Amino acid sequence: MVYNFNSGPSILPGEVFEQASRAILDFNNTGLSILEIGHRTPLFQEVMDEAIASVKELMALDKEHEVLFLHGGASTQFFQIPMNLLNENETAVYLDCGTWGTKAIKEAKLFGQVAIVASSKDKNYTYIPKGYILPAGAKYFHYTTNNTIEGTQMHGIPETNIPLVADMSSDILSRVMVFNRFDLIYAGAQKNIGAAGVNLVIVKKDILGKVDRKLPSMMDYRQHIEAGSMLNTPPVFAVYLCMLTLRWLKKSGGVAAIEKINDEKAGLLYKTLDELPVFRPTVVPEDRSKMNAVFVIDDPALEKEFQAICKQEGIVGIKGHRSVGGFRASLYNALPLSSVQVLVDLMKDFANKKG
Numbered sequence: 001m002v003y004n005f006n007s008g009p010s011i012l013p014g015e016v017f018e019q020a021s022r023a024i025l026d027f028n029n030t031g032l033s034i035l036e037i038g039h040r041t042p043l044f045q046e047v048m049d050e051a052i053a054s055v056k057e058l059m060a061l062d063k064e065h066e067v068l069f070l071h072g073g074a075s076t077q078f079f080q081i082p083m084n085l086l087n088e089n090e091t092a093v094y095l096d097c098g099t100w101g102t103k104a105i106k107e108a109k110l111f112g113q114v115a116i117v118a119s120s121k122d123k124n125y126t127y128i129p130k131g132y133i134l135p136a137g138a139k140y141f142h143y144t145t146n147n148t149i150e151g152t153q154m155h156g157i158p159e160t161n162i163p164l165v166a167d168m169s170s171d172i173l174s175r176v177m178v179f180n181r182f183d184l185i186y187a188g189a190q191k192n193i194g195a196a197g198v199n200l201v202i203v204k205k206d207i208l209g210k211v212d213r214k215l216p217s218m219m220d221y222r223q224h225i226e227a228g229s230m231l232n233t234p235p236v237f238a239v240y241l242c243m244l245t246l247r248w249l250k251k252s253g254g255v256a257a258i259e260k261i262n263d264e265k266a267g268l269l270y271k272t273l274d275e276l277p278v279f280r281p282t283v284v285p286e287d288r289s290k291m292n293a294v295f296v297i298d299d300p301a302l303e304k305e306f307q308a309i310c311k312q313e314g315i316v317g318i319k320g321h322r323s324v325g326g327f328r329a330s331l332y333n334a335l336p337l338s339s340v341q342v343l344v345d346l347m348k349d350f351a352n353k354k355g
């Protein structure tokens, strides 16, 4: 038995893998593989239509919000967003609360002015900055909802009167949010919605078309909207995997139902971490992520020992990011509560023996 705590690409529902593997051999009883049909056939159009409709339904999006499936991963959005939204002489405001946000800031500076309104770099990004005031007149405010590497998460939505842009790569569809409050949401698929190779972008139409620069077609959100995410060949199989995973999520009761389970998983793990002195969670309690729990064992010998025990017991992907060290347990939607129970039991057993 393997318990998959990988941070991304990461666990997906078993039934999605079964359906996807069947579709590689014979897609919907057509005698053709999903990998050998044209993306402009009705067969694939249905896949794209269902994927888009599922996102709209699960996130309760209004008519002003468009759903796109694009290439290039979340990292392409780091520059595509300022390219589409920010003129050279205009300012965008960024919250500096982790490694991914730092990368987004670097790319935005290529296209316009960037103001960093607050940062938690002083404490290695182990908390979410609070109490800052957003400057008036900025073009948009960008933040990362869940910091995958450092294990922090912003639990509310910031109050703004400028367009709100969020990188939700690692907690999209994991909790109920008023998604219509955002003007642009993006997420690489490989953490909560499917396989690597596709990127979900949700954009409110009225923020587009306001920059002076000329945009390459593939970088222009408006052209992708017009083409229904088929400006060129989309990553067909990756979109199909998203469609299947979204279908699974709907069948499982949607975002509210999965949030309940995610709360239980995170609650159980953090409670155990707080109870056992050998483990030390690195993030301040109020900003802990329900998707990526980061913790350390201060004694290097014990750390090695626990790593070896995890390996032996089939616990996979629990090593911390190379920039942080220690451990990180990723608790994405598809990870069952029973896997967290296995991990927690192992931790208790380890703590008892090492007392």
Ligand SMILES: *Cc1c(COP(=O)(O)O)cnc(C)c1O
Residues within 6 Å of the ligand: 008, 072, 073, 074, 075, 076, 100, 144, 146, 147, 148, 167, 168, 169, 170, 188, 189, 191
């Ligand atoms: C994984 C991740 C990214 C990078 O995604 P790519 O698809 O590899 O570009 C960006 N932001 C966050 C929050 C992530 O978790």
